[in-house]
Amino acid sequence: MTGPRPACILTDIEGTTSAIAFVKETLFPFATAELDAFLDANGGEPEVAAIMAEVAAAAPGEDPRAALRRWMAEDAKVTPLKALQGLIWDAGYRDGRLKGHLWPDVAPCLRAWARAGLRLAVYSSGSVGAQKLLFGHSEAGDLTGLFAGFFDTKVGGKRDAASYATIAAGLHLPPGEVLFLSDVAEELDAAAAAGMATCQLVRAADGTRPFGRHAEEADFPGVARRFRLPNPG
Numbered sequence: 389m390t391g392p393r394p395a396c397i398l399t400d401i402e403g404t405t406s407a408i409a410f411v412k413e414t415l416f417p418f419a420t421a422e423l424d425a426f427l428d429a430n431g432g433e434p435e436v437a438a439i440m441a442e443v444a445a446a447a448p449g450e451d452p453r454a455a456l457r458r459w460m461a462e463d464a465k466v467t468p469l470k471a472l473q474g475l476i477w478d479a480g481y482r483d484g485r486l487k488g489h490l491w492p493d494v495a496p497c498l499r500a501w502a503r504a505g506l507r508l509a510v511y512s513s514g515s516v517g518a519q520k521l522l523f524g525h526s527e528a529g530d531l532t533g534l535f536a537g538f539f540d541t542k543v544g545g546k547r548d549a550a551s552y553a554t555i556a557a558g559l560h561l562p563p564g565e566v567l568f569l570s571d572v573a574e575e576l577d578a579a580a581a582a583g584m585a586t587c588q589l590v591r592a593a594d595g596t597r598p599f600g601r602h603a604e605e606a607d608f609p610g611v612a613r614r615f616r617l618p619n620p621g
């Protein structure tokens with residue numbers, strides 16, 4: 389980066405802090421397997437009923453449970469699906485069946501950056517509730533206290549520049565003072581269009597391909613070196 393050191397690091401989750409395989413092979417199948425039992429037990433709860441009303445509105449003429457299953461099969465980033473998945477994962481995190489995966493380089497850097505006074509925030513398609521569960525029950529302990537903000541698709545889609553402008557405003561920062569980390573080029577393009585600094589995480593273990601349109605690093609210590617952030621080592 390040619391500008392000053394960022395004041396805030398905004399990070400994606402899947403493919404950036406956490407393995408794609410953890411999301412696709414552990415979290416998503418858990419929610420799929422538990423969907424019917426969860427809805428049978430909790431469908432009358434106002435929060436769940438409101439989500440199901442949103443599902444019905446987003447998929448008119450389709451059985452809401454069938455729409456949810458279709459979206460899960462398509463990995464659709466639909467806000468009511470994401471909200472429901474978060475509620476289903478809650479029980480799994482609390483009783484120990486789920487533990488939030490983080491790549492080993494992530495927690496030491498997040499702690500070092502927060503200690504140095506940098507603000508940290510998350511922007512994921514996963515709901516804010518799901519983000520707090522993952523970082524609150526992570527393999528590195530409860531990291532939720534490190535973050536100044538959590539943002540999900542209620543601010544808008546991750547490929548839409550307006551979402552990043554909304555997040556910067558929510559953090560009371562000019563976009564130019566925020567560095568966005570993600571594995572997905574279209575998300576980085578949108579953040580850059582809003583004026584944020586960007587870096588693609590190209591994690592070999594996830595099979596991520598470098599896109600060549602943004603700064604690229606293999607891990608968080610690489611991000612720290614490139615953007616002159618503190619490094620734990």
Ligand SMILES: CSCCC(=O)C(=O)COP(=O)(O)O
Pocket residue numbers: 400401402403411415465470473511512513514515518519522546
């Ligand atoms: C909050 S953990 C679950 C992540 C998730 O549901 C998802 O769709 C991944 O989205 P991301 O924006 O983190 O790539």
Ligand SMILES: [Mg+2]
Pocket residue numbers: 400401402403404570571572
């Ligand atoms: Mg991602």
